[in-house]
Amino acid sequence: MNDTNVFISQKELFSLYNHAGSPDTQGQGLPFRIPRSLAERFPEKNNAVIRQFIPSPQETVILPYESPDPLSEQTFRKMPWLVHQYNSRVLIRATDQCAAYCRFCYRRAIQTQVSGFLSNTEIANLCEYIQGHKSIREILISGGDPLFGTDTWLYKLLSGIRTASKQSIIRICTRIPIVLPERITDSLLATLKEFGPLVFVVHCNHADELDKQSRTALDTIRQHGFYVVSQTVLLKSINDSVSALINLFTELYRLGILPYYLFQGDLTQGTSHFRTPLSKGLSLYNELRKNLSGIELPRYAVDAPGGLGKIYLPEGCTQNGDGNWFLKTPDGKTALYPEE
Numbered sequence: 006m007n008d009t010n011v012f013i014s015q016k017e018l019f020s021l022y023n024h025a026g027s028p029d030t031q032g033q034g035l036p037f038r039i040p041r042s043l044a045e046r047f048p049e050k051n052n053a054v055i056r057q058f059i060p061s062p063q064e065t066v067i068l069p070y071e072s073p074d075p076l077s078e079q080t081f082r083k084m085p086w087l088v089h090q091y092n093s094r095v096l097i098r099a100t101d102q103c104a105a106y107c108r109f110c111y112r113r114a115i116q117t118q119v120s121g122f123l124s125n126t127e128i129a130n131l132c133e134y135i136q137g138h139k140s141i142r143e144i145l146i147s148g149g150d151p152l153f154g155t156d157t158w159l160y161k162l163l164s165g166i167r168t169a170s171k172q173s174i175i176r177i178c179t180r181i182p183i184v185l186p187e188r189i190t191d192s193l194l195a196t197l198k199e200f201g202p203l204v205f206v207v208h209c210n211h212a213d214e215l216d217k218q219s220r221t222a223l224d225t226i227r228q229h230g231f232y233v234v235s236q237t238v239l240l241k242s243i244n245d246s247v248s249a250l251i252n253l254f255t256e257l258y259r260l261g262i263l264p265y266y267l268f269q270g271d272l273t274q275g276t277s278h279f280r281t282p283l284s285k286g287l288s289l290y291n292e293l294r295k296n297l298s299g300i301e302l303p304r305y306a307v308d309a310p311g312g313l314g315k316i317y318l319p320e321g322c323t324q325n326g327d328g329n330w331f332l333k334t335p336d337g338k339t340a341l342y343p344e345e
């Protein structure tokens with residue numbers, strides 16, 4: 006998958022789009038990678054899809070309340086690639102590699118700290134951990150993007166996990182069906198099928214991402230009998246309008262994919278140009294509730310700063326005197342989130 010022919014260089018991309026900026030613009034910390042096929046599918050530089058992957062000088066703007074690890078995953082890290090924050094589920098960061106790097110990624114700083122895919126020894130170590138924690142019911146495999154690994158590597162990872170935990174549900178968190186749909190092959194799906202129950206959580210932010218190629222990939226996944234749900238990040242100037250969100254969620258539902266989460270932007274360093282103010286997010290969500298059926302409406306959520314976990318919005322969300330927000334966690338703690 007690391008074939009240089011598969012990916013477009015930043016210089017080529019800038020010339021394709023006749024970009025006004027410098028082809029040397031490097032986003033802070035996060036590497037640049039866009040599949041050539043993705044650039045060809047979205048040849049307009051102002052398209053809401055491709056803009057999510059083009060580095061910007063604004064990534065060097067770091068605000069005082071932003072963090073390199075906004076979810077405090079380091080606090081819950083039990084081994085370099087394993088995060089155990091909630092009793093019943095565990096998160097495996099199986100790789101730091103993605104087919105395309107989203108410039109707003111909340112793991113943008115830690116993406117660069119590790120490199121490659123879990124080794125056989127690391128897989129054995131994490132499986133031992135899982136086997137020793139019987140409370141784990143769900144195993145989230147994230148990254149990076151786990152489907153960016155080869156079928157052989159995925160087979161090793163999944164067979165280890167399945168041996169360690171026979172009953173757990175495996176969630177594959179991926180953006181591959183959108184950014185590199187040609188990776189969704191019968192052979193990949195046959196490999197995954199051996200280790201069910203397995204749910205796909207597909208990261209999709211705009212209805213334009215659902216073109217012919219990604220629809221075919223998503224349809225193929227469903228035809229192989231997998232559940233597919235979606236997660237979306239609310240992004241300034243990409244999808245922060247009622248019409249863009251309604252189009253996206255109704256289209257996903259039409260494709261047989263349940264909209265699962267709409268995430269408020271994390272306070273990740275260098276991503277403020279992508280964050281929608283929380284007041285606007287709440288107002289958009291209010292409109293979505295009026296216009297979408299219960300099954301089309303995802304949960305609006307934020308990962309509370311300071312490792313306080315996921316909070317569903319607008320529950321327990323109040324604005325204080327200076328306009329910033331208090332967020333109440335389910336266990337009664339209070340997190341602060343700025344109004345931007």
Ligand code: SF4
Pocket residue numbers: 102103105106107108110111112148149150179180208
């Ligand atoms: S695919 Fe996921 S992990 Fe990879 S850059 Fe995008 S948001 Fe980050």
